[in-house]
Structure formats: C-alpha cells, structure tokens
Amino acid sequence: MAKNKLEITYDYDLPLMALNANVKPYKLAWSINQEMGLALTKKKNLDIGFTGGKVLSIVNYDDINEFRIIRLLRNRAEESEVQFDAFIVPEMKNFDYFIILENESQTLDENAFFTKIKQIPFVQFATKVDIKSLKSRDNLIF
Numbered sequence: 001m002a003k004n005k006l007e008i009t010y011d012y013d014l015p016l017m018a019l020n021a022n023v024k025p026y027k028l029a030w031s032i033n034q035e036m037g038l039a040l041t042k043k044k045n046l047d048i049g050f051t052g053g054k055v056l057s058i059v060n061y062d063d064i065n066e067f068r069i070i071r072l073l074r075n076r077a078e079e080s081e082v083q084f085d086a087f088i089v090p091e092m093k094n095f096d097y098f099i100i101l102e103n104e105s106q107t108l109d110e111n112a113f114f115t116k117i118k119q120i121p122f123v124q125f126a127t128k129v130d131i132k133s134l135k136s137r138d139n140l141i142f
Helices: 025-036 108-119
Strands: 015-018 041-050 055-064 068-074 097-103 125-129
Touching: 015 108, 025 055, 025 068, 025 108, 041 108, 097 108, 108 125
Parallel strands: none
Antiparallel strands: 015 097, 015 125, 041 055, 055 068, 068 097
C-alpha cells in the first residue's frame, strides 16, 4: 500500500525583536503599553510539550486588533516544579524577551515601532533578529 507524507512549510516572514530588560513581564508590558499606546494583556501561558512529559510554560502578552498582532514573550520558562528550566529560543539565552509583530496592514511602520521600543527606560538592549536564521524558530509558531 502506498504511503502519503504530509509536508508542512511555515511562513517565517515575521519581524522579531529580542530584548534585554531586567524587569518582570507585567512591568515591561505595562511600560510598552504606556509608551506605545498599546493594550498588551496577559494571556494564558503558552505550553510547549516535549518528550518525557516535560512542559515549557512561556509567559505571553498580546495586543490583537483586526489587522495586526503584537506579542510579547518571555524567553525563559516560568519556574514550576512540573517543568524544566529552558528557553523558548535556546540559541539566544542572553535575551530576556521577544516581541513578534504580525502586521497585515500598512498602517504600522515596523522600523518606527522598533525604534520606540528601544527608547523605553526598562529596555537595556534591543535588536532585530532574522527569524529564518534561528534553529528553534518552530517554537515561535503558534
């Protein structure tokens, strides 16, 4: 009997920014909301399951409207007894947070947005990252 194989390819054409900010996620989200006029709200933690029953639980804030999604993710897993200490993007352990921008309209200028993020007082360092170059880029697709 012939076997069929399902091949899935994802579009990794998302702007990604990596941040260093030595503050709690809620404080960073509040600061971004104040400076950028956004409404980042805490959502249920993203749980990524691994073999052996291990779960990576990631803090997740987002601001969703009709044409764009702005998502703030903490890189390090939230501490818990049931999970293990890991990162959503292990090859970038030196960064605390990621901002993913999914923009389907021309109303939001990505460069201006990222420039404003860099000016937030809690943000010590911020840089754009090519998501296609990341080995663990599949962890950022949900």
